Amino acid sequence: MSIIIKLAEVGDDGLPAWGLVEIQGDLLSRSGSPLLGQYVGDLHFTKEGTPILIVGHQLLHGKVINLEKPFAVLHRLRKRIDDDKPETEYIVKAIIKKKLLFKTRPKPIISNISKIK
Incomplete structure (x- = not known):
């Protein structure tokens, strides 16, 4: 699964730097609903x-x-110059140069609870 994130950096070209998060395996929600936008x-x-x-x-x-x-x-922008000639223009919104790779098995977070006697 790949997730795109915005980094705080700005590239040499003045465009925002984005990153890609790569997770080995699957992320599933308990309800079975899609994770898009969640x-x-x-x-x-x-x-x-x-x-x-x-x-x-x-x-x-x-x-x-x-x-x-x-x-x-890229962001696709469709323009109509005339009724007969639609024109398409692509605008570069960001450049992705880095990837955050998570390929090890997840570790459970366990809190220590002291027992009162």
Whole structure:
């Protein structure tokens, strides 16, 4: 599964830098509804820059990888000059140069609860 995120960086070309989150395996909702536009989890970075993804009660550690071939995020704009000639224009919205890869098995988050005697 791939998820696109907006990074705080701006590229040399002045375009916003976006990133791609790649998770090995499947993410399923309990209700069976599609995850498009839904809250999935929290993404954090350690002081060293290692990404950590918290999904429910599970913790995933990942790494940042530079893509060999960047992706361009395009917006298609259709214009009508005349009634007979429609014209299509593509506008570059962002460039995706980095991927956050989470390929290890998730670890459960367990809290220590002290027993009162």
